[in-house]
Amino acid sequence: MSTLRSKDAWQALERHYESMRKRRLRDLFARDADRAKHFSAEAAGWRLDYSKHRVSHATMQHLFALARECKLEARRDAMFAGDKVNNTEHRAALHIALRAPAGSVIECDGENVVPGVHATLDRMAVFADAVRNGDLIGFSGKRIRNIVNIGIGGSDLGPVMAYEALRHYSDRTLRMRFVSNVDHTDFAEAVRDLEPEETLFIVASKTFTTLETMTNAHTARDWLLAAAGSKQAVKKHFVALSTNREAVRKFGIPAMHTFGFEDWVGGRYSMDSAIGLSTMIAIGPRAFGEMLDGFHAMDEHFRNAPLEENLPAIMGLLSVWYTDFFGAETVAVLPYEQYLKRFPAYLQQLTMESNGKRVTRGGKAVDVATGPVFWGEPGTNGQHSFYQLIHQGTRLIPCDFIAFGQSLNPSGRHHDLLLANVIAQAEALAFGKTLKEVRDEGVPASLAPHKVFEGNRPSSLLTAQRLTPATLGALVALYEHSVFVQAAIWDINPFDQWGVELGKVLAKKVAEEIESPRKRLAHDASTNHAIRWYRKARAQTVSDGLGTPTVLVLDIGGTHVKIRISDRDEMRRFKSGPNLTPQDMMDKLLPLIEDWRYDAVTLGVPAPVIQGRLRTDPINLGKGWKDFDFRRAFNCPVRVVNDAAMQALGSYQGGRMLFLGLGTGLGSALIIDGVLQPTELSHMPWREHTYEHYVSDKFYNENKDAWAENVLELIRVMRNAFMPDYVMLGGGNVRHLKDLPDGVLRGENGNAFDGGFRIWELPR
């Protein structure tokens, strides 16, 4: 038996539960006319009515006794004192210091942390005011109007929830957006209608290493630089909120745009730290200060009020009561306030990342249920979807109803009806409707069971006068501390989150395997199957010309194979020669590019290619090229293209272009309005031989002057035949031509790679 189960108060509760299990709320109310008064408490602008819970005075006494036996007050005091209550990470959990008034003293490792907190708040205020006043200017000299917060988990849910909750108080001339998901759709939709020159990115990440956030931050930087041109723009358009100052500096964000906090602020407890910069920009430093005051008021209440009047203690203990004695698995959070639409999502991280634990602080398995599942939606919408199950389903789902006396957008009967609904829902859940009541209404016997409401379904009603920055702060602190109370009873650490690690590590491995399609898979059959399925889907995306693939280009020549990849400048090469078979090439290539990831391959081959297929083996290489299965060898989409055509594509400047490649032989290609037309001029008869003969490298070595004459003659003839807007000369021997006629341009050899990359942008 665990220490918790063996506690006197726990055992007393177990016995007491047997007497409460069947007690009806109807009876409890009938016996006590003042039950609503007796089972309610107030603090920091909030009133908690918990009279519709399945508790008696005795229940509450047992629960308070349990809290005392679990040393809740001592644990709370240790947290407030800056002790390392996050024992698995050896850290304090001092979020209460984030809202402590200037002048207070809260020590961590012997140092008063409050002055540092206020110094950051002051810097944030100066910055927020600069944005709000229009003093913050982007790269083009225009004022910043769009704020995009990039973060995830606590670096997103708190800011987005607070922005939505306090929208009424926000500066409507600013556009606030929040990007969290690594799904690119999130970023794409967030910036779709924004101008880079007016956009500020706030990269919010405690660690500044989180995969999703850093991927989105790099995408944001590319998006900005595509418009700004210069890397200097990053300094103006990016702000970082982080504890990892070194990583922020490496990203290119200057110290003056970095707002830090300390490791004693947990991600899900950070919305009132520097992570709240977007909130402060939206509502202004003064209102942000009011929100902090609300937090602080609830902190003080939690710290000083006796458990019997202590809102977080009561809420936390009720959660333990239902989770461990009634076997309830979830809690529904139902704000009757549209501005709180993201509150349930925010609470999910706060509650479940904190208390989703299966071992005690000392590492022993717990043998009672811990952290319930939190979920919810704003009322009244939920009433028309899942409330059916809460009213008549087989599960017990305690509900937290949240409502405000005054609407921020009063109009007609709206608020009356909203409040009527929340009050009525709590009443219906508690008291239900008996079979007799249904029958008395004249409902036929066959239908009556369907219309019975069992009732006895518990709920809290949390009310405040108005949704303000202060009431929001107090509400969040209420839940933070309620989570702490539950953790104290279960003896778990609510401040770590090891449970997210394994998935992160495996995702990194799987991403590597997806992006290196030749890697062998050694997972279970199902995981292997899923990876293979996605590799195929991904290859299809590339083949369909969607997205921007990373392309590996091979420029295969008679003496060397040169290789590049589209996201790096580096070129690698290895020797080819007259005996090089495609298999030899693969054997030399793959070890050389082991560290490169690519989605697609372009092969520029010195041989005729029609519709992506080699018509013959290259004359200057070994055998077996024509029928070799490159798609299979690379395990990703491959496009084979004539080497001259590839260079032509890389040199193309629009319109009708004739490309002539002067190398060992003669390469040629025609591009008309972006569409590549393969041509094979080299072996057409000319004079006593072929065109290639008279402009070849061999001919050049025999008679240089005649070679130059021949090239000019070739250009004249081909111009007459194809009527291009211009002729582009490529190949190594172009350098031997001094003066070029008008309309004839000199291309560069490196253009071949650009052609290999561009070919994936063309329709197939």
Ligand SMILES: O=P(O)(O)OC[C@H]1O[C@](O)(CO)[C@@H](O)[C@@H]1O
């Ligand atoms: O702020 P960071 O370091 O990017 O972390 C984001 C989130 O990731 C987690 O560490 C794990 O999900 C959360 O606790 C945290 O809020």
